[in-house]
Amino acid sequence: MFPTPGPAIVGDMRKSLASCALAVAALLAATALPAAADPALTTRPLPLPLGATLGTAVESTASGVYGTAGVPGRSRAVRWTGFRVVPLEPLDGVSTVIDANDLGAVAGAHNGRATAWIAGRRLDLHPAGFDTSEAIGLSDLGHVLVRATTATSTQLSLWRAGHTRLLADYPFPEPSEATISRRGDVAARVFTTTSERTLVWDAAGGAPRTVSGQSALLPIEFTRTGELLAQEWRVVGRDPIWHAQVVRGDARTELPPLDPTGNAFYGGSVDGRYTPAHRANGSGVVVGSSYIPGVGSHATMWRDGRPIDLTPDGAYAYAVEVNERETVLIRDCVEVDADLDCELSLLRGQDRAEIALPDGATEVSVRLDPYRDQVVGTYRGAAGQTVPFVTR
Numbered sequence: 001m002f003p004t005p006g007p008a009i010v011g012d013m014r015k016s017l018a019s020c021a022l023a024v025a026a027l028l029a030a031t032a033l034p035a036a037a038d039p040a041l042t043t044r045p046l047p048l049p050l051g052a053t054l055g056t057a058v059e060s061t062a063s064g065v066y067g068t069a070g071v072p073g074r075s076r077a078v079r080w081t082g083f084r085v086v087p088l089e090p091l092d093g094v095s096t097v098i099d100a101n102d103l104g105a106v107a108g109a110h111n112g113r114a115t116a117w118i119a120g121r122r123l124d125l126h127p128a129g130f131d132t133s134e135a136i137g138l139s140d141l142g143h144v145l146v147r148a149t150t151a152t153s154t155q156l157s158l159w160r161a162g163h164t165r166l167l168a169d170y171p172f173p174e175p176s177e178a179t180i181s182r183r184g185d186v187a188a189r190v191f192t193t194t195s196e197r198t199l200v201w202d203a204a205g206g207a208p209r210t211v212s213g214q215s216a217l218l219p220i221e222f223t224r225t226g227e228l229l230a231q232e233w234r235v236v237g238r239d240p241i242w243h244a245q246v247v248r249g250d251a252r253t254e255l256p257p258l259d260p261t262g263n264a265f266y267g268g269s270v271d272g273r274y275t276p277a278h279r280a281n282g283s284g285v286v287v288g289s290s291y292i293p294g295v296g297s298h299a300t301m302w303r304d305g306r307p308i309d310l311t312p313d314g315a316y317a318y319a320v321e322v323n324e325r326e327t328v329l330i331r332d333c334v335e336v337d338a339d340l341d342c343e344l345s346l347l348r349g350q351d352r353a354e355i356a357l358p359d360g361a362t363e364v365s366v367r368l369d370p371y372r373d374q375v376v377g378t379y380r381g382a383a384g385q386t387v388p389f390v391t392r
Contacts, residue, residue, distance in 0.1 A: 229321070
């Protein structure tokens, strides 16, 4: 029912993507919500398709909010525009959504196989000979980054318009950290039997170039202007420490910490993973955190390479994302019984608004809309179900 895509569908895909692009302005106006200057932001559950009892909201774009909805053991990809939910496929298995772009393309997996939802079609991108795969990122030009694994190997490939370009194939079942830019460049940390390297592939083709350093860089994400945000793992004394970097071509710049004796690093998700996020905006503003010895971690913004302390009174605070309005999503934590209890908030200028989850709910994931002061995400309700939400 869902064949491997070929060049014959390219024309329809381009027409549909162009139509999505023309609708962006209307969608922005239709889904605008209050700014972060409000004293508090509450969450509103997103509607589910008929019969669904749980869901996830994974990405917010100009073309809508993307995630999944279903019942225990079955889920399907969906899109929300405003508070209207549109299924992207039948409920015939287990789908996960990992990334989506402003043109309405979606990447993820269906029944353990790399999948993209483009122009109304579900495309199976699973490489032959591998046990599992997933589509982990998208460009704005139709590229889909695919990672596939067996018990003994991992492969990275780049699909576009029915053609697949092999990027890396190595003899470890390690999930390679990889990211893709808006134009289709790819950065990944890959492994051999004797070493690890960070490579960058140009979207136009050709051999990859190596990004060198004291150790292999962990690629985090490409910015909207094409720079690579990455972290270098260095051992100081007995302690390994992350150092945040900005890579522009062959040049690397280390982000200075708030305290010269500390270090700067990029924030991850609530469980510590480096999931897709917007840690930089089109104006070159970058967000992350700075560790201050003896004090803790403070949410930090870098403007023109200079650090700004966003949470001077915090102990464990992390700037998660920044949008085009320079609004910052912050996770601020306190230690309670040897564990961290965290709160979410939006900060714009001097105005900070806490995001209030329902009583008994816990955060699963959150994303800041790149254009509006709106947060989408997923929380786990008191009964254990996952609930997609948007702030209001």
